[in-house]
Amino acid sequence: MPLGRREFLKAAGWIAAGGAASACSPLHAEWARQAQTGPSWPVPTSSAFGVLQRLTFGPTIEEREHASSMGLEAWLEDQLAPGSIADPVADRLLRALDSLSLQAADLAAWDRQDVIAELRRSTLLRQIYSRRQLFEVMVEFWTDHFNIFIDKGDTWFLKPIDDRDVIRAHALGNFRDLLWASAHSPAMLVYLDNQANVKDAPNENYARELMELHTLGVDGGYNQLDVMELSRCLTGWTVRDHLWKGEFIFRSETHDDGWKEVLGLQVQPAGRLEAEDLIEMLATHPSTAEHLARKLVRRFIREDLEGQGETVSRVARVFLETRGDIASTLRALLLDSGRPLPTAPKFKRPLNFVVSSLRMLGAQTDAGPGLQQHLAAMGQLPFAWVTPDGPSDEAGPWKGGLMPRWQFAMDLTAGKIKGTRLPLDDWLEVVGPRTSSEMIDGMGMILLGDVPDSNTKAALEAVASDAAWPGRVPEVVAGMLASPDFQWR
Amino acid sequence: MSYPVTRRTFLQSLAAVPLVALPRLQAAWPAWMPRLAFAPPHAGPRGDVLVVVFLRGAADALNMVVPHGEAAYYRHRPTLAVPRPDDRRVAAGLRAVDLDGFFGWHPALRPLLPAWDAGHLAVIHACGGPDESRSHFQAMELMERGLADVRGPASGWIARHLASLDTGNSSPLRAVGLGEMIPHSLRGAVPVTALRSIADFHLGGDLTAAQRMQLTLATLYEGEGEVQALGRETLHILNALADLDPAAYAPQDGAAYPETNYGFGLRQIAGLIKADVGLEAAALDLGGWDTHFAQGSSEGLMASLLAELAQGLAAFHADLANSMDNVILVVMTEFGRRAYENASLGTDHGHAGVMFVLGGNVEGGRVHAEWPGLEPEQLFAPGDLAVTIDYRDVLAEICLRRLNNPSIDEIFPNHTPTLRGLVRDSS
Numbered sequence: 057m058p059l060g061r062r063e064f065l066k067a068a069g070w071i072a073a074g075g076a077a078s079a080c081s082p083l084h085a086e087w088a089r090q091a092q093t094g095p096s097w098p099v100p101t102s103s104a105f106g107v108l109q110r111l112t113f114g115p116t117i118e119e120r121e122h123a124s125s126m127g128l129e130a131w132l133e134d135q136l137a138p139g140s141i142a143d144p145v146a147d148r149l150l151r152a153l154d155s156l157s158l159q160a161a162d163l164a165a166w167d168r169q170d171v172i173a174e175l176r177r178s179t180l181l182r183q184i185y186s187r188r189q190l191f192e193v194m195v196e197f198w199t200d201h202f203n204i205f206i207d208k209g210d211t212w213f214l215k216p217i218d219d220r221d222v223i224r225a226h227a228l229g230n231f232r233d234l235l236w237a238s239a240h241s242p243a244m245l246v247y248l249d250n251q252a253n254v255k256d257a258p259n260e261n262y263a264r265e266l267m268e269l270h271t272l273g274v275d276g277g278y279n280q281l282d283v284m285e286l287s288r289c290l291t292g293w294t295v296r297d298h299l300w301k302g303e304f305i306f307r308s309e310t311h312d313d314g315w316k317e318v319l320g321l322q323v324q325p326a327g328r329l330e331a332e333d334l335i336e337m338l339a340t341h342p343s344t345a346e347h348l349a350r351k352l353v354r355r356f357i358r359e360d361l362e363g364q365g366e367t368v369s370r371v372a373r374v375f376l377e378t379r380g381d382i383a384s385t386l387r388a389l390l391l392d393s394g395r396p397l398p399t400a401p402k403f404k405r406p407l408n409f410v411v412s413s414l415r416m417l418g419a420q421t422d423a424g425p426g427l428q429q430h431l432a433a434m435g436q437l438p439f440a441w442v443t444p445d446g447p448s449d450e451a452g453p454w455k456g457g458l459m460p461r462w463q464f465a466m467d468l469t470a471g472k473i474k475g476t477r478l479p480l481d482d483w484l485e486v487v488g489p490r491t492s493s494e495m496i497d498g499m500g501m502i503l504l505g506d507v508p509d510s511n512t513k514a515a516l517e518a519v520a521s522d523a524a525w526p527g528r529v530p531e532v533v534a535g536m537l538a539s540p541d542f543q544w545r
Numbered sequence: 546m547s548y549p550v551t552r553r554t555f556l557q558s559l560a561a562v563p564l565v566a567l568p569r570l571q572a573a574w575p576a577w578m579p580r581l582a583f584a585p586p587h588a589g590p591r592g593d594v595l596v597v598v599f600l601r602g603a604a605d606a607l608n609m610v611v612p613h614g615e616a617a618y619y620r621h622r623p624t625l626a627v628p629r630p631d632d633r634r635v636a637a638g639l640r641a642v643d644l645d646g647f648f649g650w651h652p653a654l655r656p657l658l659p660a661w662d663a664g665h666l667a668v669i670h671a672c673g674g675p676d677e678s679r680s681h682f683q684a685m686e687l688m689e690r691g692l693a694d695v696r697g698p699a700s701g702w703i704a705r706h707l708a709s710l711d712t713g714n715s716s717p718l719r720a721v722g723l724g725e726m727i728p729h730s731l732r733g734a735v736p737v738t739a740l741r742s743i744a745d746f747h748l749g750g751d752l753t754a755a756q757r758m759q760l761t762l763a764t765l766y767e768g769e770g771e772v773q774a775l776g777r778e779t780l781h782i783l784n785a786l787a788d789l790d791p792a793a794y795a796p797q798d799g800a801a802y803p804e805t806n807y808g809f810g811l812r813q814i815a816g817l818i819k820a821d822v823g824l825e826a827a828a829l830d831l832g833g834w835d836t837h838f839a840q841g842s843s844e845g846l847m848a849s850l851l852a853e854l855a856q857g858l859a860a861f862h863a864d865l866a867n868s869m870d871n872v873i874l875v876v877m878t879e880f881g882r883r884a885y886e887n888a889s890l891g892t893d894h895g896h897a898g899v900m901f902v903l904g905g906n907v908e909g910g911r912v913h914a915e916w917p918g919l920e921p922e923q924l925f926a927p928g929d930l931a932v933t934i935d936y937r938d939v940l941a942e943i944c945l946r947r948l949n950n951p952s953i954d955e956i957f958p959n960h961t962p963t964l965r966g967l968v969r970d971s972s
Contacts, residue, residue, distance in 0.1 A: 249837040252889030260893040261837040264679070274680050280927055283679070403772070433741060435725025442832055443601070445682050455772060456727040456739040458779045459746055466748055466758060515764035519757060531754065535761045540772045 104128060105505035107396045109545035110356050111135065112189035114412025117502060119189070129394055135190035136228060136383045146186040153178050155216060160242065160302025163213035172206055172439070173425070175216045179438045180423035183411045194227040194382070196407075197355055199438075200446030202238045202270060204247045206439035210295070214243035214302055215439060231348070231380035232339035235270065239335050240304045242295040248444060251294040253287060255312035263287035265444045271338040273347030278319060285316045289323060289330040340380055345372035352389050354449055358400035367397065401544040403451035406434030408545065409461055413468060413537050416503050419478050426474030430467070433460040458543075465537035469530035478533075484526055492520035496532060504541050512539050591712035592948040592971050593873040593904060594818050595826045596861075597703065597730060598807075599689075600854070600878035602835035603681060605847060605892055606899035607884060607919075607930060609654065610668050610912060614647035617919035618884075621928075625842050625886045627651055639843035644668075648912045652843050653851035656859035660903060665862065665869060667907045667967055669900040670914035672934035673880050679894040681835065684879035689729035691937060691957045700733030702956050703826050706944055708734035709952040716823020717781030723810035723829035731828050736771070736778040743791040743813055746783065759783065785822055800864035803856045807831040811857045815864045818872065831857075834878060837891040858903060869905035873947045873968065876901035877936060884919055885928045896929035900939055906947065906969040913967055938962045946970045 104124050108115035111132070115123075123131040134141060150156060155163060155174040163171055183192050202223065206215045218241045226234035238244050245251050248262035263286040267278045292311030296303045306328040316323040316330065321337075323330050338344060349371035353364050361368065367389070374388035375381075390396060404412065410431055414421055421427055431437045434457055441447050448454070467473050471480070490498075496516050500508040508516065520532045536542060612618050613629045628635045630643040641649030642658070648670065650657065660666040675693045676684050687693070691702030698705065707720055721740045722731050731737045740746060748755040759780065766776030794816045802808035810829040817824045833850055840847045858874070865872055881898035897917075902909075917923055917931035925931040941962035944950045949971060953962060 249889060249891070252838045252891070254888050257886070257888030259837050259887050259889045259891065261835070264894070268680050268682075274678055274683050280677070280679060284927060433725065433745075435739075443681065443835075452729070452732045453726040455775055456722060456737050457725055458772075458776055459738070459783075460725075460741070462758070462762065462779075463745075463749055466750065466754070470750060470754070472750065511767060512765060515761050518764065519761050531757060531761075534758065535765060538758070538762060539765045540770065540776060543772055 106399055107390070109412075109505075110399060110402075111193060111390070112415075113183045113192065113408060114415040114545070116415055116418070120505075128396055129391065132190070132387070132390060135188065136386065138188035138191040138228060141188050143187050146182055146188075149181045149185055150178055156220065158216075160213055160217050161300065163216060164210075164301055166213070168212045171216060172212055173428075175206070175219060176428055176438050177423045179219075180411065180421075180427065183407075184414050184419075184421065184423065190386075191228055194386075195223055197352075198223045198227055198234065200441075200449070201351065202234075202244065203441055203444050203446035204243050204439070205442045208442075209246050210302065211243050211247050214241075214246060214295075217241075217302070218243035226382075228382050228386075231344075231375070231382055231385075232336065234382075235339045236332075236335055238270065239266065239293075239331070242302055242304055245293060245295055245304070250290055253291050253293065254310040255288075255291045258284065258287040258291055258312070260284060260287045263290050266290075266335075267338065269444055271347065272341060272343040273350075276341070276343030276347060282318050285318045285323075286331070286334060288312045288314070288316050289318065289334060293328070293331065340376060342372070342376065345375040348372075348375060348385075349389075351449070352385070356389055356399070357397055359402055359450055360400070403455060404543055404545050405447065405449075405454055406431060406436035406457070406461070407438070407447075409543065410434070410464060412545065413464070413542075414476070417478055417533070419468070419476055421473075421476035424475040427476050430460065430464045430473065433463070458538075461543070462538045465534040468537070469534040471530075478530075480530060484529060490526075492517060492525050492528075492532070495526070495529065496520065496536075499533060499536055503536050508536070508539075508541065512536070512541060515539075586709050586711035587950065587952055588711040588713070589949045591710075591714055591825055592950070593871050593906075594824055595703065595706075595943070595948060596811075596814055596872065596874040597826075597828045598811075598854075598858075598874065598876045599685075599728060599730075599828065599830050600834050600876065601681075601685070601830050601832040602878075603684075603880045603882060603894060604834040604878040604898065605836060605840065606670065606878075606881035606897065608840075608842070608847060609651050609851065610644075610670055610899050611641040611649045611651060612647060612670075612916070612919065613641045613643070613649045615919045617921075621884045621919065622886045624890060625840060625892065627843050635843075645912055647916075648914075651848065651851050653848040654855045656852075656855040659859065660862040661910055663862075664909040665903055665905060665907055666858075667902045667909045668912040668914075669902065669934055669939050669965075669967065670912055671897040671917055671930055671932060672900055672936050672939065673897045673932040674936055675932070676880075677896070679880065679896075681879055681894075686729060688877070688879055688936060691730075691940070691960075693960065697958055698733075701728070701730035702940065703730045703828065704732055704734035704737070705956045706948060706950055706952075707826060709955045710948070710950040712825065712949075714823050714825060716785065717778050718785055718817060718822045718824050720826040721817070721824065721828075723813060723827060724806065728828045728830065731826070736774045738775065738779050738782055740782070740813070742809070743786055743789060743816065746786050748783070789816070789820055789822075791816060796860065796864040797866060798863050800860040801856070802860040802864075803853045805853055805857075807853060808857045808860070811861045812864075815861055818865060818868055836882070837887065837893060838889045840891045858901070862903060871905070873902065873904040873907070873943055875940070875943065876903075881930055883928050884924055884930060896925050897932040900936065902939065902943070902967060904947070904968070906971065908967055908969065913965060934965065935960070935962075938965055939967060942967050 108123055153174045155171055156178055186192050204211055204215050206212055222237040222241045248265055249259050250262035253259040260283050264283045268274050272278055292307045294305055294307055296305045308327055311327060313325040318334055349368045352371060353368055371389045375385045378384040428437055436447055471477055496513055497507045516532050516535050519535055520528050608627055611627045619626050628640045630641050630649050632640055638652055642655055643649045657666060674688055676687050689701050720731055720737045722728055722737055723740055725739055725741055727737050727739055748758050763780055766773045802812040814827045831854060836847050877900050878898045880896055882892035882895040887893055915933040917933050937957045937960045941953050941957055942964050944956055946968050
């Protein structure tokens with residue numbers, strides 16, 4: 057007999073209850089209540105799971121039920137207004153992290169490693185526990201897009217400010233505001249050497265990436281002369297060193313006040329306004345719209361853009377029509393006449409592999425060094441990407457790194473990750489009298505959105521059906537996390 | 546990067562396959578059978594072990610191998626230039642180390658002198674690719690794919706080399722990427738696994754649980770699919786490495802690798818070569834070369850990176866002294882940097898770069914160059930060293946003469962290489 061709906065929900069409830077600690081139990085009770093009125097067993101495997109895999113860091117049972125019961129369109133609208141979603145668990149967990157509310161000058165007095173560790177912890181905790189999942193997904197998208205390596209010069213105490221006042225402030229807002237904030241962000245100016253960009257011999261680093269990566273794209277219609285001229289416009293854009301340490305400042309004495317020509321436009325000398333006007337223009341340039349549309353389609357719909365020309369055009373058009381409104385652009389990307397666009401499976405990047413494991417299994421974690429070490433071994437520790445392109449959104453670089461994922465699956469289920477635990481005892485209580493076959497199917501519903509295929513099932517049965525059952529539950533879960541199917545979303 | 550090469554353009558680029566046959570061929574291919582995308586591999590004995598070190602971020606060729614015979618070099622770089630070998634105004638340790646009366650090593654590259662003097666190390670100067678974007682990401686991608694523009698195979702050049710040469714080597718360690726990720730040069734044609742650390746490449750913990758997991762994984766990763774193939778490869782490597790004891794590995798002659806990821810990577814490659822586990826190609830990175838700011842001259846930021854680079858290569862050369870005849874190591878970077886220094890004591894993106902080739906059969910102890918000059922009228926707009934040797938000439942010659950692979954058309958499509966006598970023929 058298959059695992060019944062009640063037991064399944066009970067298992068899900070256990071997982072949820074075990075996960076985010078006792079303070080949130082009323083919340084979970086509420087979700088569980090909503091879930092009882094949702095669609096009938098089995099938990100929907102259809103489009104909702106696939107779409108939610110992209111719009112969350114791995115959907116929990118509650119999120120799946122919730123989205124199914126209210127409909128994807130309504131769920132999306134909720135998520136596009138993150139301020140309207142109560143987020144008590146994440147709020148409580150973040151309260152312990154003092155560095156998040158400080159200014160750069162205060163942070164500069166902290167220990168460098170403490171600042172970096174707290175920013176990583178806060179990022180992971182939000183990805184795992186926040187109910188504003190689409191917001192966190194977009195925070196990740198823009199963090200990659202405006203990548204800043206946290207260990208270059210002063211970026212260690214400037215990036216936390218950028219994270220808060222640039223990326224998080226505008227992740228679902230307007231791209232023009234986001235770009236504007238990023239261009240004035242001391243972390244970005246230091247990371248791409250603009251703090252050293254002065255008249256007579258400009259430093260081209262930021263000006264180039266502003267056009268190549270942040271706006272127009274490498275084929276967006278600029279050339280080397282445009283890079284040189286834009287870098288002249290950006291001379292004098294720097295960061296305060298002493299009083300108001302770490303704040304943006306425009307120093308007119310180091311600004312090149314000659315005429316410039318960028319992208320065919322004559323730029324008359326106007327100090328800081330020269331680059332600001334150009335940033336306005338770049339923010340809503342058709343090449344920028346196209347570049348962002350391609351990146352969004354690659355992130356949310358499918359890696360291979362072949363045959364996606366229409367979608368890319370539609371998304372780019374809406375971006376331009378709304379003057380860079382991110383929520384409207386996402387609607388155009390995700391829904392076509394109210395239906396979700398068909399997505400093709402994407403290979404999970406390491407961060408998504410780890411966070412989806414923890415979310416779907418209801419893990420308790422402090423997101424501290426024990427967990428971060430695993431992400432480092434996989435090559436995707438947050439804020440550790442050195443080059444301004446951000447961690448690749450393609451499968452190619454990551455596919456060869458299965459071994460650290462398998463190690464994570466084993467360590468997680470064996471309780472060997474310091475600061476992280478799974479509610480295994482709770483599962484065992486629920487699984488108790490069940491057969492291994494039922495348990496494997498149930499786990500498949502939770503982790504894969506469906507019962508596992510026959511090959512996966514056979515492999516896991518071989519582990520489970522030993523006389524040691526149900527003592528082998530952790531190994532069955534490890535096997536499913538390590539399986540080919542769980543590497544995709 | 547700009548856009549991924551589609552399967553269609555990928556196929557069209559394979560001149561060897563008649564276009565009319567494509568639809569049928571394409572339909573017959575399983576999802577993961579990339580070898581079949583190539584002409585039947587050429588069968589032949591394996592050549593040298595290929596090691597590629599990629600300097601990420603565009604290393605400043607002009608301060609690595611210094612054209613001290615050029616007055617213009619000193620005019621363009623009033624604060625960054627490395628002093629002439631005979632410049633008595635500065636301490637000897639801060640001057641360029643003369644190589645041939647015109648070029649000299651940056652002083653931090655001094656550890657390379659034993660390999661240079663042994664004739665095992667060659668420099669190829671003013672070389673690079675035709676791409677003029679000055680974008681790190683586009684330049685790296687093209688170089689690792691072995692192409693002049695984005696239309697062409699999506700796979701990497703080393704991957705195509707391996708796919709087009711059947712050496713009868715079924716080792717799962719035929720190719721590895723050292724680190725957490727697979728560099729593009731190794732992607733897309735044969736399964737390649739990321740090997741961060743031999744010592745850590747195991748399932749850990751309780752031995753019986755690890756063994757059960759291994760058996761489970763073997764079943765889980767049965768069947769078709771690229772990830773399945775990579776999973777099986779990973780399990781094979783697990784077995785192949787089980788007999789190695791990396792803790793006991795002692796480099797020959799006390800060769801001292803730098804205590805960095807790069808040094809650790811080179812040391813592991815040397816260990817795999819000596820253990821004779823079937824390694825044919827390995828790739829690793831050394832990053833941090835994007836020196837727009839405070840690059841330094843004889844000392845400073847870049848000098849310490851150069852010291853790391855040189856110490857690693859010197860250790861590798863000493864450690865593999867008995868195997869050098871069967872090893873070919875290439876150092877490359879996506880492009881060079883502007884001839885003129887900027888006001889931040891750094892250099893911006895330029896054009897031509899430099900390559901090193903290390904091995905027992907290299908025409909070494911020489912700077913191979915068609916020197917374009919650094920006078921303003923000789924510079925390539927907006928003030929860059931011109932490219933006079935295509936990087937594919939260097940790599941193609943290595944493929945032909947050291948790796949026994951004649952399928953240059955597949956590895957570097959649409960490029961007819963000029964052979965420049967950089968390495969001796971293995972036959």
